[in-house]
Amino acid sequence: MNVSEENLLKSISNDALLDLTQRYGQSAFGFGPGTIAGSPGRFPLTPATDFLSGQTAKSNESGGEHTSDDEDGFDSLESRKRGSPFGDDKSGGPLGKKSKEQRSLRLSINARERRRMHDLNDALDGLRAVIPYAHSPSVRKLSKIATLLLAKNYILMQAQALEEMRRLVAYLNQGQTITSPVPTALAPFGQGGAVYPFSGSALATHAEKCTTYSGTPSSLFKHCNDKP
C-alpha cells in the first residue's frame, strides 16, 4: 500500500466505523446489546464471545469459492457467471486474433491471478472471522473495505485497552484504594478519543458523530445526509 492509500484509509476510517456499526449490526464494537453492563457503549471486555461463534456456513458469494477454475482451462460457465467481461472468448474479443501460444499463456496468467485473488479473499474471510461484528445469517457479510477498516480500528482499540489495563495494574500495585472520583486508570476503556471514535461513548448523538466526522467526505458516510 502506498502512502496516498494509507492516508485515504486514515481519513475515512472513523467514518467507516460509524457507518459499519449501522450497516453490519449493533454488536460491532459493543455498540449494542452485547455491551458490558455498567460501561454503556464502551469497549466490550470479551469481544470474542460474539465474533468467534460467527463463522458459520462460509459465504458462497466470494472468497473461498474454489471451483474447477484452478487450471488454465477454467470453467467458462463460472467465468461468465462471475461477470467476466470477455467470457470464454472462443472467438473474437481480445484473445481472438492471438496465437494459440499467446492465448495459452494468457489463460495461464489469468488462472494465476484468479488463484491469487482467491487467496486474498480467503485471508479476508479469516480476518472477518476474528473481528467483532454481528455474525449471523441475517447480517450482511462485511465488504472488503469494511473488513479492513474495522480490523484496523479493532487493533487500535485493543492496543488502547491493553495500555489502560497496564496502567490499572500499575495503579493497583501502588496499593492505593479506589476512591471517588474514579481515576482515569480505572476506566479501562474510557475516554480515549484518539482511538475510540466518539468521546469514548457509544451514546454520542447522531449529530455529534456527524459533526465530528463530516469533514471527511466518504461514501461510507453518506448517512449523515439523512435525518437521525
Added chain:
DNA sequence: TAGGCCATCTGGTCCT
C-alpha cells in the same frame, strides 16, 4: 433504476 460490491480479464511494472 442507480449505486455498491464483487469477480474476472488484461496489460504494465517490478522482482527473483
Added chain:
DNA sequence: AGGACCAGATGGCCTA
C-alpha cells in the same frame, strides 16, 4: 523468463 503484484475496465448481482 516467469511469477507476483497492481490498477483499470467490464459486466453481473443485489439492495434501497
